[in-house]
Structure formats: structure tokens, C-alpha cells
Amino acid sequence: MMPQSFETFNNIVNSSPVLTDRFSALVQDTISAAREQHGVDLTIEDCTAIAELRNATLGATLDRDELDRQMLELSSLSDSKxxxxxxxxxxxxxxxxxxxxxxxxxxxxxxxxxxxxxxxxxxxxxxGIATPPPVQDDLRSRAEKIELLQEVKNPAQRVALARKWGLL
The missing domain is CATH 1.10.287 (Helix Hairpins)
Structure with missing residues (x-):
């Protein structure tokens, strides 16, 4: 559901073909820029939440730096960064x-x-914070690791080492 604060803006834009065309062009440019620069697909709701786009739609001069700053504050882009x-x-x-x-x-x-x-x-x-970084163990080949695992008597320790070394 669209936030209440944007309902008036949407009503104004939808009542004027000029504003509708202007907003559509701004949204398309912003979505393309987000995809090219950040690899993120924005929605129309994301674009409506950007104050600089709303202001530019209503006739203010578009400040690209401010648009970029506000775009980076969107949750999808901030998570990506x-x-x-x-x-x-x-x-x-x-x-x-x-x-x-x-x-x-x-x-x-x-x-x-x-x-x-x-x-x-x-x-x-x-x-990317829930998984541990990969263990760098280039000293042993896969075959050497398997041979070492065969020497471990405790099955639980054997499985733990195999997982640690990326064999399971």
C-alpha cells in the first residue's frame, strides 16, 4: 500500500498529463541509473519516496547530486552498498x-x-555477515586432506574437519 503522504502527490500527478509524462520520464531515468550504477532494480514506489523526484516533477530544477544522495538512502540501495x-x-x-x-x-x-x-x-x-569467510588452506591438496581425515578416529571431528576444509 502506498504511504499516505504520497497520496496527494499521486493525485496531483495523475490529474495532469504534463506532470504524468514528466514523472514517468524521471522514474525511467532513475530506475535505469540505479540498475547501471548499483545493479539494483527500483520500483515506482521507491522513486515516489525520493523527494527530489517529487520536487522535479512539480517543476523544481533537478539536482542530480541530491537525487543520488537520496537514492542511496533507499533500503534496497543502502543494503547493496x-x-x-x-x-x-x-x-x-x-x-x-x-x-x-x-x-x-x-x-x-x-x-x-x-x-x-x-x-x-x-x-x-x-x-553477507552470517557465513564465515572461506578458510585459506592452500598448503594441502584435496587428496592430502582426505588422507588426513582418514586418520581422525572421532567421526564428529572427521565431519567437522571435512566441512571446514570444504570437502562436504
Missing amino acids: LKADIAAGDQEAMAVALQKVNAGKEVVHYERSSDDRARRISMAREL
Whole structure:
């Protein structure tokens, strides 16, 4: 459902063919730019949420820098940038992602706690913080690792090592 604050804007735009054409062109340009620059597909609702696009539709001069800044604040783009920063090893981005994942968990009703944990785990995986980085063990070949595993007597330890080495 469209937020209440944009209902008036949508009514104004829909009542004028000139504004409808202008908004359509701005939305198409913005969606194309987001796809090319960030690899993210925006929706019309995302574009409507950008104040600079609404202002430009109504006749203000479009400020590209402000448009880019506001576009980066959209959740789909901010998550995309956050994920790239985490993949690059940025610890500050990791801290921001952890805050985002854990936001609001204190106020979740106990009957919904399992759903909330699943949501947080899913979000963490999407951002790239739930999976450990791959272990760099180039010293041993796959065959050497299998030979070493055969020497491990405890089945649980054998399986754990096989998983750690990427053999399972």
C-alpha cells in the first residue's frame, strides 16, 4: 500500500498529463541509473519516496547530486552498498549491518521470537555477515586432506574437519 503522504502527490500527478509524462520520464531515468550504477532494480514506489523526484516533477530544477544522495538512502540501495562494503572487509560496515540485523529484537513478542530470529538470520545472510569467510588452506591438496581425515578416529571431528576444509 502506498504511504499516505504520497497520496496527494499521486493525485496531483495523475490529474495532469504534463506532470504524468514528466514523472514517468524521471522514474525511467532513475530506475535505469540505479540498475547501471548499483545493479539494483527500483520500483515506482521507491522513486515516489525520493523527494527530489517529487520536487522535479512539480517543476523544481533537478539536482542530480541530491537525487543520488537520496537514492542511496533507499533500503534496497543502502543494503547493496553495505553488502559490497562488507565483502571488501570494511569493519564499520559490518558494525552497521549488525545494528540493522538486531534492530528491534528487544520488542518482539515472545510468540513471534522464532519468526524474528529467522528474519534476522535471513537478513544477515543477505548482507553477507552470517557465513564465515572461506578458510585459506592452500598448503594441502584435496587428496592430502582426505588422507588426513582418514586418520581422525572421532567421526564428529572427521565431519567437522571435512566441512571446514570444504570437502562436504
